[in-house]
Amino acid sequence: MLITMEHIRAGGGCAWGLRTFFTRYGLDVEAFIHNGGIDSATLLATGDALAIRVVRLAEVQAGNGETTQHGR
Numbered sequence: 593m594l595i596t597m598e599h600i601r602a603g604g605g606c607a608w609g610l611r612t613f614f615t616r617y618g619l620d621v622e623a624f625i626h627n628g629g630i631d632s633a634t635l636l637a638t639g640d641a642l643a644i645r646v647v648r649l650a651e652v653q654a655g656n657g658e659t660t661q662h663g664r
Contacts, residue, residue: 593631593632593647593650593651593654594627594628594629594630594631594632595629595630595631595632595635595646595647595650596628596629597610597629599629599646599647599649599650599653600646602646602649602650602653603642603645603646603649603650604642605642605646610624613640613642613643617638617640619634619638632647632650632651635647
């Protein structure tokens with residue numbers, strides 16, 4: 593599943609935090625921007641509690657046919 597910035601924001605994240613997170617885990621923020629997101633498995637592989645929360649929230653939203661708070 594593609595995790596987008598909208599998912600990250602819905603989980604309480606922000607652009608600054610995203611960059612910090614990607615740096616901490618050696619992920620490519622430029623690829624995230626270019627691709628419009630990151631695969632959920634990559635985020636889960638970090639073992640980071642916030643990343644897991646964002647992925648689980650996105651899965652629930654997708655399962656319920658919901659959109660993020662930004663309507664996308």
